Amino acid sequence: MIGSPPTQVFATGIKRAYDNTCAVSGLRIINGGGRAEAQAAHIRPVHANGPDSLRNGVALSST
Numbered sequence: 488m489i490g491s492p493p494t495q496v497f498a499t500g501i502k503r504a505y506d507n508t509c510a511v512s513g514l515r516i517i518n519g520g521g522r523a524e525a526q527a528a529h530i531r532p533v534h535a536n537g538p539d540s541l542r543n544g545v546a547l548s549s550t
Contacts, residue, residue: 493539497527497529497539497540497541497544498526498527499527500527500541500544501527501528501541501544501545501546502523502525502527502546504541504544504546505525505545505546507523507524507525507546508525508546509525509546509547509548509550510545510546510547511547511548512548512550514548514550516548516550524548524549525546525547525548526546526547526548526549527544527545527546527547528544528545528546528547529543529544530543530544530545531543
């Protein structure tokens with residue numbers, strides 16, 4: 488991911504680490520286009536001095 492913005496690198500890394508599976512529900516939702524619906528989120532927000540690293544991330548779904 489050379490040249491990718493940090494946000495994209497974070498999101499891709501979190502989704503890969505969780506295999507696109509929601510950490511809360513355990514669901515792996517695939518949409519009609521074949522894309523996983525899990526989203527990457529920071530545990531402690533970056534704007535609140537949380538690190539922008541994979542150790543501070545979790546995969547979540549909207550379910």
